[in-house]
Amino acid sequence: MIERIINFLAPDKRHQLMLAFNGEFDTIIDLPEGKFIGVNIAETPHLKIIEQKGAFVYGEKKDEVS
Secondary structure (H helix, E strand, O other): OHHHHHHHOOHHHHHHHHHHHHHOOOEEEEOHHHEEEEEOOOOEOOEEEEEEEOOEEEEEEOOOOO
8 A cells, every 4th residue: 555655646745755764754744534654653642553664654643632
């Protein structure tokens, strides 16, 4: 799934992911329906990781509870 999403990203978004990967910092790109793809992201109370491949993750943003 991660590779398929990366292949369909706009070139600037793919570039953003690769810069984060090469620079070893984190970044998240929002996808439709509350999903995201990111690099160097850990699961948190607000982010649920669905798939991980190396430093790349695909997941879902959870609603914040106030």
